[in-house]
């Protein structure tokens with residue numbers, strides 16, 4: 224057999240790089256960046272190369288497991304579904320629909336099968352007990368964007384290739400490769416920005432790898448971005464710098480914003496955020512004066528107590544300085560498929576309502592149909608109607624990724640039944656009664672559903688599977704359809720292909736009414752996610768309209784372009800993309816103005832002498848890539864970065880172990896001295912702590928690291944979005 228070349232979009236992070244794989248006799252020979260990829264142009268990071276290790280990992284599950292007498296035994300798919308049919312429907316029958324919870328993790332946003340078919344299972348379950356990694360991450364940005372622009376995925380991103388000024392808060396794309404912003408090769412684009420005379424400013428409690436690229440870096444007290452941004456908005460009004468520009472006729476609420484920010488003059492907020500008033504004013508002036516500028520905030524600005532306010536203020540700044548929806552400013556991508564802001568009536572929509580129900584125990588409001596992940600354990604522990612008694616996890620490892628995972632682990636042990644769709648026996652899936660493995664990413668076809676909505680340039684790219692599905696293995700969409708059938712009473716023997724065809728028919732009828740028959744026929748050669756994708760592409764903003772626009776896109780055309788199809792630079796989209804009921808940019812949502820009470824009362828809060836924040840590292844991916852040799856080798860990565868002055872005061876030396884304690888718990892981690900830390904702030908990555916019994920992660924267990932989330936308080940949330948506070952938690956450090 225000779226060598227074959229395959230092109231595949233990397234499904235591991237939001238950069239969505241195009242890869243080129245060489246395969247010989249069923250073995251991966253090499254993985255590199257695909258230079259002809261229209262979107263990523265050859266960029267790649269070490270994780271992309273590690274897809275080989277992931278594919279070959281002996282610990283990766285290849286067959287379902289059923290727990291019998293406390294031990295996992297290998298099972299056939301039929302046996303696994305029979306066990307689920309025996310045990311899941313009775314829980315629903317006895318305790319109601321809310322008794323079955325779903326927990327969705329990060330991969331659920333990266334895989335088309337999970338994204339398209341997870342919601343079908345959710346709907347069939349009819350449960351309110353829906354939890355996801357979104358409330359450990361970006362829910363504040365979804366909420367603020369939903370309130371302001373009308374849809375949770377209408378999130379403006381910096382038009383980095385044309386901007387003159389980029390202000391970035393709480394993000395480290397040099398390590399993360401970007402988030403809520405699909406921007407492979409951030410380094411190259413940031414360097415080009417500076418080379419053409421632009422300015423790049425970073426605000427972060429750590430002088431990060433990204434800050435090292437910037438013209439200017441400001442330390443900020445963790446959790447205090449709201450004060451900086453309020454001070455900047457205040458300055459814009461105070462110094463008569465507000466210019467709405469082209470979007471002016473479409474903006475509502477500017478006066479309300481002006482009066483709401485009155486208590487937050489730079490001179491009043493400076494101490495609280497740790498940035499001098501003169502700098503706050505200067506940053507506002509620079510932003511207003513730059514011809515093309517954008518503000519971008521990411522996870523550091525979301526995982527804090529004012530996450531929704533901060534996420535909102537980022538876009539308030541973009542709007543008030545005339546940079547929203549302008550080339551070189553903060554713009555909206557226009558995805559070829561699946562984007563809500565290209566569907567329905569252009570210019571207005573249903574907008575966003577939250578709190579349609581509340582969690583039973585803490586009374587946390589539902590946001591986009593979800594309850595906060597940090598409420599899941601208490602909903603399992605607390606008896607009464609609606610108590611969670613069964614759980615389905617989908618690519619989700621909350622025992623490590625959520626604050627106080629040990630409490631959750633204890634609650635999982637008391638469930639009547641638990642299913643994990645996962646690729647490993649890890650800290651969470653070890654608690655399951657049945658584990659249903661996903662095929663390797665390389666055995667699956669791929670099209671990004673979410674990320675083209677957040678991409679630096681518009682594009683459509685499809686990857687065929689590199690390897691055939693192993694005999695008997697199910698793709699994840701089919702597994703989800705089987706579960707859907709079981710939940711609906713259709714039984715474990717239901718044929719996923721037939722269910723799929725039926726569901727497709729219903730969806731086509733809903734979308735196309737009397738023209739549905741033609742759509743069903745035109746796509747009959749396809750199945751699963753591919754069929755939905757073809758329908759979405761053809762019906763999308765660049766689509767062929769099933770013949771109405773013959774030059775337009777369809778799946779076959781995208782498949783025929785191995786490097787993808789370029790759909791051009793970002794273009795202005797206001798007002799067509801708005802989906803608010805008023806058809807305006809709602810710059811002053813009442814719930815956000817009301818929430819300004821909290822920071823107003825918090826202006827004088829004493830700063831603890833030591834707080835902890837998180838970080839990401841290129842060779843890691845949350846909690847689950849520590850078992851791959853290529854990434855696991857090299858220096859220890861789960862280290863506590865401590866400023867030398869703090870270390871001296873506390874008697875901590877480089878390379879020694881420190882005990883880090885909070886009100887919630889205590890862990891030990893190795894100290895790494897770093898002059899890049901803000902004094903009084905220690906940084907530890909999350910996703911570590913692979914020393915729990917009963918997992919099958921042989922390599923990760925050799926260097927388990929400490930679990931940051933053991934220190935965090937699961938009851939500390941942003942009240943509007945339900946998002947966990949993961950940054951700025953008070954800790955004590957001592958010699959271990």
Ligand SMILES: Nc1nc2c(c(=O)[nH]1)N[C@H]1C(S)=C(S)[C@@H](COP(=O)(O)OP(=O)(O)OC[C@H]3O[C@@H](n4cnc5c(=O)[nH]c(N)nc54)[C@H](O)[C@@H]3O)O[C@H]1N2
Nearest residue numbers: 328329359360618619620624644645661837845846847909
């Ligand atoms: N302290 C602190 N905690 C954090 C964060 C932080 O910054 N600080 N970050 C938060 C963020 S942003 C996120 S997104 C969450 C992530 O939280 P999770 O989504 O819970 O965590 P991951 O580590 O991404 O876990 C992914 C899971 O999916 C499995 N998996 C991998 N590939 C596949 C696949 O193809 N199919 C299926 N079915 N399963 C697969 C893995 O084995 C693992 O169990 O963590 C959050 N936790």
Ligand SMILES: Nc1nc2c(c(=O)[nH]1)N[C@H]1C(S)=C(S)[C@@H](COP(=O)(O)OP(=O)(O)OC[C@H]3O[C@@H](n4cnc5c(=O)[nH]c(N)nc54)[C@H](O)[C@@H]3O)O[C@H]1N2
Nearest residue numbers: 393395399402445446521522523839840841843844845950
């Ligand atoms: N290599 C790698 N890449 C990843 C991941 C990974 O685990 N590893 N995870 C993926 C996921 S799920 C996500 S969500 C994205 C996240 O992508 P990013 O948002 O870029 O995440 P981080 O790299 O953690 O950068 C967050 C920064 O916020 C800073 N910070 C902490 N607290 C505060 C604060 O209060 N204010 C301000 N201004 N800054 C603060 C931290 O010091 C850190 O530098 O990354 C994705 N990409």
Ligand code: SF4
Nearest residue numbers: 233236239240268271
């Ligand atoms: S940056 Fe790395 S992990 Fe992210 S998509 Fe690209 S190759 Fe994959």
Ligand SMILES: [Mo]
Nearest residue numbers: 329356360361
């Ligand atoms: Mo995330």
